[in-house]
Amino acid sequence: VENVRLLDRLCSRKAVLGTLYLTATHVIFVENGSETRKETWVLHSQISSIEKQATSATGCPLLIRCKNFQVIQLVIPQERDCHDVYISLLRLARPVKYEELYCFSFNPKLDKEEREQGWKLVDLNEEYNRMGVPNNYWQICDVNRDYRVCDSYPTEVYVPKSATAHIIVGSSKFRSRRRFPALSYYSKNNNASICRSSQPLSGFSARCLEDEQMLQAIRKANPGSDFIYVVDTRPKLNAMANRAAGKGYENEDNYSNIKFQFIGIENIHVMRNSLQKMLEVCELKSPSMSDFLWGLENSGWLKHIKAIMDAGIFIAKAVAEEGVSVLVHCSDGWDRTAQVCSVASLLLDPYYRTMKGFMVLIEKDWVSFGHKFNHRYGNLDGDPKEISPVIDQFIECVWQLMEQFPCAFEFNERFLIHIQHHIYSCQFGNFLCNSQKERRELKIQERTYSLWAHLWKNRADYLNPLYRSDHSQNQGTLHPQIAPCNFLYKFWSGMYNRFEKGLHPRQSVTDYLMAVKEETQQLEEELEVLGERLANLQKSQLCDDKVESKQQDESKQLRLFTSNNSLANTPQEYSNDLKSFPSRSPSQGDEEDSALILTQDNLKSSDPDLSANSDQESGVEDLSCRSPSGGGCLPSEDSGKDSDEAVFLAG
Amino acid sequence: MLRSSQPLTGPNRRRCREDETLLGTILDEGERGFIIDTRSAQAAKQARMTGGGTEPKSSYPQWKRLHRPLERGRPLQESFAKLVEACGDPSLSMDRWLGRLESSRWLSHVKAALSTACLAAQCMDREEAKVLVHGAEGTDTTLLVTALAQVILDPSCRTLVGFQGLLEREWIQAGHPFHLRCAHSAYSHARLKQEAPLFLLFLDCVWQLSRQFPFSLEFGEHLLLSLFDNAYASAYGTFLCNNEKERSLCKVKESTHSLWAWLTRPEEQQKLLNPLYSHNALVIWPSVEPQSIQLWQGLFLRWIRPSQHLDEAWAEIQRLVEEN
Numbered sequence: 005v006e007n008v009r010l011l012d013r014l015c016s017r018k019a020v021l022g023t024l025y026l027t028a029t030h031v032i033f034v035e036n037g038s039e040t041r042k043e044t045w046v047l048h049s050q051i052s053s054i055e056k057q058a059t060s061a062t063g064c065p066l067l068i069r070c071k072n073f074q075v076i077q078l079v080i081p082q083e084r085d086c087h088d089v090y091i092s093l094l095r096l097a098r099p100v101k102y103e104e105l106y107c108f109s110f111n112p113k114l115d116k117e118e119r120e121q122g123w124k125l126v127d128l129n130e131e132y133n134r135m136g137v138p139n140n141y142w143q144i145c146d147v148n149r150d151y152r153v154c155d156s157y158p159t160e161v162y163v164p165k166s167a168t169a170h171i172i173v174g175s176s177k178f179r180s181r182r183r184f185p186a187l188s189y190y191s192k193n194n195n196a197s198i199c200r201s202s203q204p205l206s207g208f209s210a211r212c213l214e215d216e217q218m219l220q221a222i223r224k225a226n227p228g229s230d231f232i233y234v235v236d237t238r239p240k241l242n243a244m245a246n247r248a249a250g251k252g253y254e255n256e257d258n259y260s261n262i263k264f265q266f267i268g269i270e271n272i273h274v275m276r277n278s279l280q281k282m283l284e285v286c287e288l289k290s291p292s293m294s295d296f297l298w299g300l301e302n303s304g305w306l307k308h309i310k311a312i313m314d315a316g317i318f319i320a321k322a323v324a325e326e327g328v329s330v331l332v333h334c335s336d337g338w339d340r341t342a343q344v345c346s347v348a349s350l351l352l353d354p355y356y357r358t359m360k361g362f363m364v365l366i367e368k369d370w371v372s373f374g375h376k377f378n379h380r381y382g383n384l385d386g387d388p389k390e391i392s393p394v395i396d397q398f399i400e401c402v403w404q405l406m407e408q409f410p411c412a413f414e415f416n417e418r419f420l421i422h423i424q425h426h427i428y429s430c431q432f433g434n435f436l437c438n439s440q441k442e443r444r445e446l447k448i449q450e451r452t453y454s455l456w457a458h459l460w461k462n463r464a465d466y467l468n469p470l471y472r473s474d475h476s477q478n479q480g481t482l483h484p485q486i487a488p489c490n491f492l493y494k495f496w497s498g499m500y501n502r503f504e505k506g507l508h509p510r511q512s513v514t515d516y517l518m519a520v521k522e523e524t525q526q527l528e529e530e531l532e533v534l535g536e537r538l539a540n541l542q543k544s545q546l547c548d549d550k551v552e553s554k555q556q557d558e559s560k561q562l563r564l565f566t567s568n569n570s571l572a573n574t575p576q577e578y579s580n581d582l583k584s585f586p587s588r589s590p591s592q593g594d595e596e597d598s599a600l601i602l603t604q605d606n607l608k609s610s611d612p613d614l615s616a617n618s619d620q621e622s623g624v625e626d627l628s629c630r631s632p633s634g635g636g637c638l639p640s641e642d643s644g645k646d647s648d649e650a651v652f653l654a655g
Numbered sequence: 656m657l658r659s660s661q662p663l664t665g666p667n668r669r670r671c672r673e674d675e676t677l678l679g680t681i682l683d684e685g686e687r688g689f690i691i692d693t694r695s696a697q698a699a700k701q702a703r704m705t706g707g708g709t710e711p712k713s714s715y716p717q718w719k720r721l722h723r724p725l726e727r728g729r730p731l732q733e734s735f736a737k738l739v740e741a742c743g744d745p746s747l748s749m750d751r752w753l754g755r756l757e758s759s760r761w762l763s764h765v766k767a768a769l770s771t772a773c774l775a776a777q778c779m780d781r782e783e784a785k786v787l788v789h790g791a792e793g794t795d796t797t798l799l800v801t802a803l804a805q806v807i808l809d810p811s812c813r814t815l816v817g818f819q820g821l822l823e824r825e826w827i828q829a830g831h832p833f834h835l836r837c838a839h840s841a842y843s844h845a846r847l848k849q850e851a852p853l854f855l856l857f858l859d860c861v862w863q864l865s866r867q868f869p870f871s872l873e874f875g876e877h878l879l880l881s882l883f884d885n886a887y888a889s890a891y892g893t894f895l896c897n898n899e900k901e902r903s904l905c906k907v908k909e910s911t912h913s914l915w916a917w918l919t920r921p922e923e924q925q926k927l928l929n930p931l932y933s934h935n936a937l938v939i940w941p942s943v944e945p946q947s948i949q950l951w952q953g954l955f956l957r958w959i960r961p962s963q964h965l966d967e968a969w970a971e972i973q974r975l976v977e978e979n
Contacts, residue, residue: 286946293763296945301753310749410968470971477964487745490752491956497946507942511870513931517975524979575781575940578773 005085008033009063010044011077024078026092029106031068033078046070047106049383049430051097056090059083066090071381071428074503075287098385102437105383105430107452114453122457123449126360126367128158134355136192137162141225145186147172154182156338156374156439162187164221171221174214178205180251183337185218188345188369191352194327195226198319200345200373202337203236203243207250211258219259219331226329231261233322233330237315237340239268246335262331267315269340270308272380272392278304279393286500306493312340313401316347317484324352324481338375343398345369350402354478358414359463362402363456366423367434370395376438381428383436399424403496408484411470412477416514417498419459419466424499426455469517506576656779656786657681658801658829660793661692661699664708675714681785688718689778691771693790693797695724707791718787723771725796726764728851734760735852739841742955762948768796768860770943772803780808780938795853798831803860810936814873815927819915822882826854832897837887854886855954862951864941871935875969876953878918878927883954885914930969930976 005024010033012018020042022035031051033044050070057065063079064086070076080086099105114122138144145163147153153176163172163186176184183202190197199222204215223232236243236253243253243266256264270278285291285299300306322328330348334340346356346369355361369375377383379390399420406413406420427435433452437443459466472478485492501507662674682688690710692699699709699722710718726734737759741747747755756762778786788804790796802825811817827833835849843850858879865872865879886894892911896902917923941947952960 291945293766293945293948294757294760297753297757297762301750301757304750306753307749409964411964411971469975470968472971475967475971477967485960489960490747490749491742491756491950491952492960493749494949495946501946507944507947509867509869511868513869513972516870516931517972520975520979524975527979573937573940575773575777576942576944578770578777578943 005080005089007081009079010035011065011079019079024080024089026089026096028096029109031093033076044076046074046076047429047431048093048096048099049106050074050425050428051093052382054090054093054097056086059086068093069283072425072502073283073286073500099383100385102384102446105436107430107433107436110431110453112453112458118457119453120449122454125454125456125460126363128364128368128372129160131364131368132162132187132190135190137187137190141165141195141227142187142190142197145169145172151441154184155441156181156376157183157186158372158374158440162190164225166224167218167221171214171217174212175218178210178212178215179203179337180205181336181338183374184215185222185331186373188332188373189323189349189352191323194228194323196229196323196327197222197226197329198323198345198348199329199331200337200341200369201331201333202341203246203251203333203335204254205250206247206252206255206258208247208252210250216259219254219262222329222331223261226327229326229328231263231328233319233328234259234262234264235315235319235330235332235344236264236266237269237332237334237344238266239270240266242271242335251335265318267311267318267344269311269315269334269344271335272339272394273389274304275308275394275397276392278308279396281305282500300495306495309397309400309404310490310493312343312347312397313404313484314486315340315344316351316401317486319344319348320351320481323348338373339380339392339394342369342373342375343394343401346398347401350405351482351484354412354473354480357412357478358473359419359460359466362415362419363459367456370398371434372440374439377427377435378438378442381435383430395427396424400496400499403499404493405482405484406468407494408492409477409482410468411472411475412482413468414471414473415466416468418514421499421502422459422466423455431455432458464518467518469514469521656775656788656801656804658793658797659787659789660797661694661702661707661789661791662710663706664703664711665706666703668703668708668711670714678710678715678718678787682717686717686784688785688787689775689782690715690718690720690787690789691775691778691800692720692722693725693727693771693788693800694722696722698724702791721774723767723774725767725771725790725799726760727790727795727853728849729847731764731851731853731856732847734764735855736841737761738955743959756950762945762950764856765859765863766943766945766948768799768803768856769863769941769948772800772807772860773940773943775800775804776807776938776940779804794829794831795836795851798825798829799853799857799860801825802857806861806864807940808938810871810934813871813935813939815878815924818872818874818878819918823915826857827893828899830898833886833894834897834901837894840887855883858883859951859954862953863948864939865929866949867941867947868935868939869929870931870933871939872929873932874927875929880954880957881918881927889914891917930973 007021008024009019009021012020020035020037022033022037025032025034029048031046031048035042046068050072051068052071053069055067055069057067059065063081064083066078066080066086066089068076068078080089102108132138132144141164142162143165145161145167146159147169148157148161149159151157151159153173172184176182179185180202183200185199185201188198188200204212219232219234223229226232234254238246246252254262254264256262281303282300282305285296285303288295288299291299319330319332322330332341332344346365349365349369350356350362353361356365371377375395376390379386380392380394382391402413403417403420406417426432430436432455433443433448434455436448436452437446443449497507662671663669678688692709694702699707702708710720712720738756738761741752741755741759744755775786775788778784786804788797788800802821805812805821805825806818809817812821831854832849833854836851836853839845839847839850841852861872862876862879865875885891889895890912891914892902892907893914895907895911896905902908918927950956953962953965
């Protein structure tokens with residue numbers, strides 16, 4: 005469709021004219037314009053909702069909201085075209101079969117072996133061994149090898165040595181969805197463990213000998229403690245209500261030596277609504293501080309994040325400080341349980357704070373343990389009531405921790421944002437379906453590519469320059485402040501306002517420091533090489549000056565890119581009466597976008613590597629000026645009078 | 656950019672030829688200037704009843720008046736006190752925290768101050784017009800705006816030396832009544848008279864700038880915290896009294912030491928300088944969207960939240976830069 009306008013979200017004066025394309029996998033908007041032909045690519049999988057707004061004199065507005073929080077406003081001149089686009093997008097964004105998803109057509113031009121290697125990058129067997137199992141207390145169990153005991157569990161789980169197959173099967177019959185207690189994390193220092201399951205089908209008075217024996221077995225697997233904690237991550241009222249439906253929670257009277265604890269985290273419906281409310285706040289035009297803070301509080305979002313974090317802290321403390329094992333469950337044991345177990349693991353074990361370790365953590369507690377990616381993130385068209393930002397909340401917990409402990413994580417914010425992006429993008433096969441069983445049936449590993457391999461290949465972009473494995477923050481457990489600590493939870497504008505360039509600090513400290521680190525390394529290597537050469541030359545009496553001058557030139561070259569970090573930016577609308585938004589600096593926009601266009605053009609010959617596009621879509625990481633290969637950016641002049649800039653003097 | 660206090664128009668709409676001539680000579684033939692009045696239009700009008708007022712359009716035809724009300728006086732001090740109270744309240748649950756933060760209105764004041772300073776800067780940089788800033792007395796919100804605008808516009812004000820000069824000029828010599836304003840801080844139960852944390856508000860705004868432009872200020876948070884401390888209680892004479900006249904009468908320069916002398920010692924410089932600094936010759940335009948304005952944890956949570964991990968991070972940054 006031609007002559008479509010793309011509106012700058014809140015400043016209608018900044019509309020760009022271009023052409024809209026719909027392909028099998030993407031919506032693409034290409035700007036008209038001689039030099040810059042900026043392209044905006046959106047994967048259909050990313051589309052969360054499409055809204056057709058009232059036709060006005062200028063055309064028919066269409067609002068596309070994405071799962072990665074990008075919001076695109078288009079104005080299509082003809083009503084009929086708009087309707088067509090609307091209907092098409094509705095269909096394209098709601099695939100019915102897995103084969104429609106992008107991951108089955110995505111082709112990064114790797115051969116079969118590379119694809120396989122990519123899938124082997126994260127190996128859970130290795131991970132359990134690293135933890136220290138199997139050992140005297142824990143063994144691998146293949147009772148579920150055909151998924152006959154629990155179809156949402158993996159084929160192999162770890163259970164206490166004293167848990168026989170009979171006990172496991174018996175316990176599974178007493179657990180919702182048959183998700184029996186299994187090992188999530190083992191602490192080899194003190195034999196304490198984190199186990200996970202779903203709620204027991206106890207109703208008001210039902211008992212199950214095998215289930216009780218299962219919990220005993222977990223306790224016995226930790227000789228250092230004579231009891232275990234059982235943590236129910238639901239609010240007490242919800243758990244009690246479940247009893248009427250024949251489910252519920254563990255009665256301390258029936259299970260010997262357990263200490264039962266509720267840690268109320270709300271359910272998926274509450275979380276879905278909370279996110280919705282928060283996004284509404286983000287969409288406000290020119291909100292006052294008051295609008296924003298009240299809106300954020302009313303959404304309850306940060307309160308929920310804190311609840312998840314508090315639960316993780318409780319469990320980590322139980323394991324690290326008290327040496328007591330913990331069994332965690334919620335209702336079905338695949339949402340809150342996953343969140344809380346992974347937060348606790350992250351706090352306990354510095355390995356999970358490395359890039360590789362984090363991938364392993366997600367693979368273990370989310371992918372292998374049957375978190376329902378398809379239902380929760382809408383790979384396929386399904387029940388809207390199943391949709392909920394469960395993993396998004398976990399990812400945010402990680403970010404909040406990164407803000408509190410800047411030296412403790414090997415990866416940076418961009419890593420988290422890209423993972424979130426790809427959970428929804430369906431560009432890779434890792435997060436498809438609802439269980440390991442479904443993924444194997446679809447032969448995901450033979451037909452798609454692994455996100456982990458892709459991220460690992462680009463790991464230089466994801467490093468945290470402040471991370472040092474020998475840093476004090478990385479020895480052992482992290483201890484976030486428990487109280488008072490409300491103020492420690494910040495609004496993550498890098499994620500929820502990801503695409504609004506005007507909002508973020510113009511200069512990325514992370515990128516700068518990474519460049520500095522790289523340069524230091526290069527210079528050190530240089531120095532070594534030259535030192536050797538000098539030593540050799542000192543034997544013969546050749547002119548040292550030739551060598552030295554060369555050395556100086558090279559070091560000057562390397563220094564160039566770190567010396568100028570300033571990027572011109574333009575003022576936003578500072579007056580209250582004109583409701584507008586930070587204007588995008590044309591000069592800055594050109595610099596970044598022309599670099600992006602180059603990448604685009606290079607890839608056009610083959611299937612575009614659209615994971616690169618995901619970088620382009622985000623406003624945060626495309627600081628192409630940082631790359632050491634370039635000679636560095638010349639400071640762009642603060643752009644001259646931009647006739648588009650609003651006259652701010654209305655008063 | 657000029658600053659003054661309000662014109663004494665009064666209820667009878669008095670005129671003053673000299674004042675009109677003065678403002679007239681500043682502008683060239685046909686040139687337009689802006690007056691940024693830090694009171695609301697209504698407050699400015701009401702000021703006439705007590706002898707003050709605004710510049711009437713008819714007498715100052717080349718000047719366009721803009722009203723950008725900024726909070727000062729008692730309400731600002733209360734805002735400060737409420738915020739400090741909310742930060743220190745251990746019983747405050749997460750679902751009430753943001754509401755309490757909001758009802759202190761402190762961040763709204765930060766947003767308003769930054770917006771107004773940016774407006775002044777925009778007039779000068781984009782419109783290439785002259786700007787006159789005043790409130791009522793010209794000693795509080797006026798100085799906040801002019802000082803902040805200079806940090807935004809002028810790269811030399813972002814250097815350590817330049818910033819010190821800015822403070823000397825726009826706050827100390829310009830006559831901000833530190834003695835009155837900083838007599839009591841947020842915890843005081845004394846009956847407040849003329850206290851108001853304008854200077855702290857300025858420092859907060861500068862901190863917001865340093866967060867949004869981490870490479871553009873030569874100094875870091877440590878300097879801002881030192882300045883805050885010393886404004887309220889100091890071993891040095893820099894922030895004593897209310898104006899140059901009083902300082903002269905009290906013989907401050909002869910009997911006390913200057914804070915700047917201490918701050919420029921090499922050992923102090925180490926702590927004060929920003930390792931990421933690199934001269935930015937351009938104007939820095941901050942975002943004043945609510946998401947971009949954050950609570951200055953380093954100040955408001957200073958004694959509540961351990962800063963160890965963040966200090967370690969800064970040490971790491973310093974190390975990385977020095978190694979290079």
